[in-house]
Amino acid sequence: MDVLIEGALLDESDLTLLRAYALKVEDGLTDKTFNKLRYAFPQSPIDSLKNTEKRVQFLSGFQPVRYHCCPSSCVCYTGPYESLTKCPKCNIDRHKADGMTPQAYYEYLPIIPRLRAMLANSSYARKMQYRSNRQHDPMKITDIFDGTHYRSLRETFVTVGDEELPTWFFSDPRDIALGLSTDGFGPFKRRTKTAWPIILFNYNLPPEERFLKGNVISIGVIPGPKKPSDLDSFFWPLVQELLQLEIGVSAFDAITKVTFLLHAYLIVVFGDIPAVSMIMRMKGHNAISPCRMCTITGIRIPSSRVTVHYVPLCRDGFPNSQGQYHPSALPLRDHASFIEQAKEVQYASSNADFERLATKYGIKGVPLLSTLSSLSFPVSFPYDFMHLIWTNLIPNLILLWTGKFKDLPHDGEDYVLAPAVWQAIGEATVNAGKTIPAAFGSRVPNIASEKAQMTAETHSIWTLYIAPTLLKGRFVQARYYKHFVELVRLLTLCLEFEITQVQVQDLERGFQRWVQVYERYVFLVSSRTLSDRLTAYTTNTIRCAWLLVPSPFMHCCTLRRLSKLWVQSGLIGHFQWSAIVVTSSVT
Amino acid sequence: MERHCGDILRNIRSRRFPYANINKYVTSRAQLTHITLLYGLYEKLHLLPAVSHAQDVKLPSCKSSVMSMNPLAHCSEPDPSYVLTPPKGPETALPVSLWLTLIATLATRFDKPASIIRRLIPKNTRFAHYGRAYQLDGGDTMHARELNSLRSDSRDMSFVRVTAPLNCFMHANLLVLQYQLDVDKFARRRHRVPEFELQDFFGQILRFLIVNIPHAPEHGIEADSFIYAAIKQVKISEPATDHCRINYYEDLGPTELVDLDQVKCVVGRITDRGKWAIIDRSKSLAQVHVMP
Numbered sequence A: 001m002d003v004l005i006e007g008a009l010l011d012e013s014d015l016t017l018l019r020a021y022a023l024k025v026e027d028g029l030t031d032k033t034f035n036k037l038r039y040a041f042p043q044s045p046i047d048s049l050k051n052t053e054k055r056v057q058f059l060s061g062f063q064p065v066r067y068h069c070c071p072s073s074c075v076c077y078t079g080p081y082e083s084l085t086k087c088p089k090c091n092i093d094r095h096k097a098d099g100m101t102p103q104a105y106y107e108y109l110p111i112i113p114r115l116r117a118m119l120a121n122s123s124y125a126r127k128m129q130y131r132s133n134r135q136h137d138p139m140k141i142t143d144i145f146d147g148t149h150y151r152s153l154r155e156t157f158v159t160v161g162d163e164e165l166p167t168w169f170f171s172d173p174r175d176i177a178l179g180l181s182t183d184g185f186g187p188f189k190r191r192t193k194t195a196w197p198i199i200l201f202n203y204n205l206p207p208e209e210r211f212l213k214g215n216v217i218s219i220g221v222i223p224g225p226k227k228p229s230d231l232d233s234f235f236w237p238l239v240q241e242l243l244q245l246e247i248g249v250s251a252f253d254a255i256t257k258v259t260f261l262l263h264a265y266l267i268v269v270f271g272d273i274p275a276v277s278m279i280m281r282m283k284g285h286n287a288i289s290p291c292r293m294c295t296i297t298g299i300r301i302p303s304s305r306v307t308v309h310y311v312p313l314c315r316d317g318f319p320n321s322q323g324q325y326h327p328s329a330l331p332l333r334d335h336a337s338f339i340e341q342a343k344e345v346q347y348a349s350s351n352a353d354f355e356r357l358a359t360k361y362g363i364k365g366v367p368l369l370s371t372l373s374s375l376s377f378p379v380s381f382p383y384d385f386m387h388l389i390w391t392n393l394i395p396n397l398i399l400l401w402t403g404k405f406k407d408l409p410h411d412g413e414d415y416v417l418a419p420a421v422w423q424a425i426g427e428a429t430v431n432a433g434k435t436i437p438a439a440f441g442s443r444v445p446n447i448a449s450e451k452a453q454m455t456a457e458t459h460s461i462w463t464l465y466i467a468p469t470l471l472k473g474r475f476v477q478a479r480y481y482k483h484f485v486e487l488v489r490l491l492t493l494c495l496e497f498e499i500t501q502v503q504v505q506d507l508e509r510g511f512q513r514w515v516q517v518y519e520r521y522v523f524l525v526s527s528r529t530l531s532d533r534l535t536a537y538t539t540n541t542i543r544c545a546w547l548l549v550p551s552p553f554m555h556c557c558t559l560r561r562l563s564k565l566w567v568q569s570g571l572i573g574h575f576q577w578s579a580i581v582v583t584s585s586v587t
Numbered sequence B: 001m002e003r004h005c006g007d008i009l010r011n012i013r014s015r016r017f018p019y020a021n022i023n024k025y026v027t028s029r030a031q032l033t034h035i036t037l038l039y040g041l042y043e044k045l046h047l048l049p050a051v052s053h054a055q056d057v058k059l060p061s062c063k064s065s066v067m068s069m070n071p072l073a074h075c076s077e078p079d080p081s082y083v084l085t086p087p088k089g090p091e092t093a094l095p096v097s098l099w100l101t102l103i104a105t106l107a108t109r110f111d112k113p114a115s116i117i118r119r120l121i122p123k124n125t126r127f128a129h130y131g132r133a134y135q136l137d138g139g140d141t142m143h144a145r146e147l148n149s150l151r152s153d154s155r156d157m158s159f160v161r162v163t164a165p166l167n168c169f170m171h172a173n174l175l176v177l178q179y180q181l182d183v184d185k186f187a188r189r190r191h192r193v194p195e196f197e198l199q200d201f202f203g204q205i206l207r208f209l210i211v212n213i214p215h216a217p218e219h220g221i222e223a224d225s226f227i228y229a230a231i232k233q234v235k236i237s238e239p240a241t242d243h244c245r246i247n248y249y250e251d252l253g254p255t256e257l258v259d260l261d262q263v264k265c266v267v268g269r270i271t272d273r274g275k276w277a278i279i280d281r282s283k284s285l286a287q288v289h290v291m292p
Helices: A012-027 A031-040 A049-060 A112-120 A122-127 A148-153 A231-247 A273-279 A335-346 A351-361 A385-401 A419-435 A456-470 A478-494 A501-525 A533-547 A552-561 B002-010 B018-039 B065-069 B096-110 B114-120 B166-181 B183-189 B285-290
Strands: A065-069 A104-108 A157-160 A163-168 A176-182 A196-202 A217-222 A249-253 A258-262 A264-270 B082-093 B126-135 B141-143 B159-165 B198-213 B224-238 B247-259 B263-266 B268-272 B275-279
Touching (some): A012 A031, A012 A049, A012 B018, A031 A049, A104 A231, A112 A122, A112 A231, A112 A249, A112 A258, A112 B018, A148 A264, A196 B002, A231 A249, A231 A264, A335 A351, A385 A456, A385 A478, A419 A456, A419 B268, A456 A478, B096 B247
Antiparallel strands (some): A065 A104, A157 A163, A176 A196, B082 B126, B126 B141, B159 B198, B159 B263, B198 B224, B247 B275, B268 B275
C-alpha cells in the first residue's frame, strides 16, 4: 500500500517547492520560465525544474505507466498485441531502427492509488459520502442514483468473468461510482490531428462538485495523430484496474480509521456520438443501423450518390421502404441481444460474413468494456444532452428557419424567415446582452451574422430565454412558433434540478409528439422528398431525451455560479443538469 | 469533457512534441492533485489571498412578519441571508417621498398607526445606503442603480423579481394615500385581516438601505434592523399568458420599499419591437402556489 498518512507534515522546503510547481502547472508556465524563476527571484529558494519534478514524483508516490503504441496511434501494445513487433493495422514497426526504443508511448495514470488517497483524506472522504447519505425517493429523479440502472445494480451480485462474487454492487457505503468519458480534440489549428483524453468522474461526490476541474480523474491521453483504430487496446490497463476494483482492493478509511476492501464500479460512459460509437465498437451515426439505443435502420437519399443514411420515422414515399416507426414502439436494443450480436460479428467465419453482419447490426465486435458487469449495453451509454440538443438540434432548426439547410428546396416554404427578419433577430440578440445579467450565462453574439461564435452555452441561452421573445409573431404561421415553444418547454423540463416520474412520462410523450409534428410540417411542405440530418437527430431525441446525462462541459464551466437552488425558489438548473439516467421509461 | 480538452489545449507548450507535452501536463496535474490529497494541502497550494470582507455588511436575515405568518411559508426554504457590499453612499436622510413610503411600509409591517412609526423614525433620520447586495450560497448579485451606475460594457444586474404577498404593496400604497389624506383613518385599518396570496413584481433596484428600528416598549416594538430595497416597479402592459412566462412592460412605475428577503433574483430584459420583455430564469413560488 502507498504511503497514506493523512496530514503528514511536509517541511517548509517541500512546501516551497510544491507552491512553485503548483504555479507552473496551474498557470501553464513553460519549463523555460520555471527555470528562470530562480534567477528572477534570487532570494526565493526555488529549485530547478528537474529536481522539482523528481521530488514531486517521490512525494506523490505514483508515476505514469508507459505502454508502447503505434506512432500513428492505431493500437497500443497491450493484451493480445503485447508481443507484436509490427502494428497489426498499419504494419509500422513497433520499435525504432535500433530495435529497442519504441516509436511512441501511451502514458497511463493508474487510478487505484488515487482512489485510495481520496478515501484516506478525511475531508474528501466525507464529501464522497454523498452517495450513501442521499435519500432515494422513488417518485423523483434528482441524480444518477435515482436511475433504474443504479437501482437495479444494487440488487445484483458482482460478476467478474464467469464467476459471481458474494458481494452486491454498492453494498458498502464507500463503494465508488465512476463515469467514463472521452473525446477527440485537435491540438493544432488545422484539426487534422487528434488526441483523445480519457477521464473519469467520481459520482460519489455531490453533483455540484463532481465535475469541477480538480475532481476530474484524468487517466491519460491517447496520443495522435490519428483516431485510434483499436481503442480497446488503450483501455486495456484501465479495464484491468476496474476489474481489480470490482473484486476489491485494500484501502484505508480516514473517517473510521480502518482498512477495508475498496470497490469502485463504472456505471456510465458518455461523450459525443462518434466517441461513444468507438467505445461501443459500433459503426457510427452514418451506418445503416446507426443508433446505439435501437435497431432503427437508415435510408439513403433517393437518387443521390451520398452514402449517408438518415432515419426519419415516417418512410412513406421513399423507394424500397414503407411504413413508419412509431416513436413509442421503437425496436430497442437490450444488453443480451447487443452482446449476442457483437459476438456473432466477432466470431464471423469469413471476412464477407463479418462485413455483412457488421452492417446489419451496426456493431463491429465485442467491446472490451463489456467485461465489466457494472455496465449494461446500451443503457449505460446515454446520449449526451449538450451534443444532442445544443450543438445539433438547435443549429439545425436555425438552418431550417433561415432556409440554409443543405440540399433542401426552401423556396416559398412558410417556415423560412425573411433575411431582414432574421437580421433583426440577430441584432436584438446582441442588444439583449446588455440587459441580461451575467447570472444567465455569457453574452450571446449576433446569431444571424456571427454564427461561428455560437457555442453550446450560447445556443442554450438563446433558445431558452431569448428566442421565445424574439421569435414571437415572426413566422408566417403561428404554428411554427407554437411548435418551438413546446420544445422550449420540454427542454426547460429536462433542465430542472428535480423531475418527477410524471414529468418523465410527460417528457417522453412530449418529445414523441414534437418529432411527429415536426415531420408532418417539414414533410408536408417538401412534398415528401427529403430525408435530412435534422430528422436523424430529432429521432434520436425522442428515443434518448429521457436518457440524459449531465454534460460535463456545461457543468464545469458554470458551476462557479451555481444557482441558489432552494433559496431562489427552484431555479431552473440551467447549468446544472438534473444528472439523470432515467432508463426506467425505456421499456 | 469539452472543458477538459480546452484545458489541455491551452497548456500545450510545445509545437514540436505536442503529445509528449500533453502527457507531461496531464501527469503533473494528477500528481499535484494526488499530493494535495495525501498531505491535505488544499489551502496551502491554493495560491490566492483570502478575500477581505471587512467592508461587507451582514444582517441576520430579516424575517418579515407577514411572510412568517404565511400559511404557505413551509413550502419555501429557509430565508436567505444577504451581504451588502460597497459602493456605499453617504449616510443621509431619505427624500420625503421615499420616507413616506418607508413609514407606510413599516406601519404595515408592525401593524401600527403611521403616527407612531413617524415618531420613531423622524424625517431627518440618517440611513446607510449600499449599492450592491449578493445572496449567500451562490445566489445572484444585484446592483442598485442609483449608487452603482451602469458602465457601458457591463450587464444590467439591477432588475429583479420580487415575490411578496399580494397585499404588501397595495397596502403600503393605500397607507401613503391615506396618510396624505387623513391620518386618523389608519386606526380603522389596524385589525385588517391580512391576505396571503403571493404575487410577483418586477422592478429596478435603486438603492439598498438599512433601517434601524429603535426600541419602543410602549408600542410593543423591539429594536431591530432591516434591509430594504427601494425598487422602481415596472408597469406590466402585457402579462404572461403561456408557459414561457414572458411579461412585457413599457414604463416604470412608482418606487416601493421591499424587504430584501422578498427580492428573489435578478431578471433579464429584452427590447423587442418597441417593448421590453422580462425574462425570468427562476421558477416563481407565486406561480407554483397560485396555480397548483
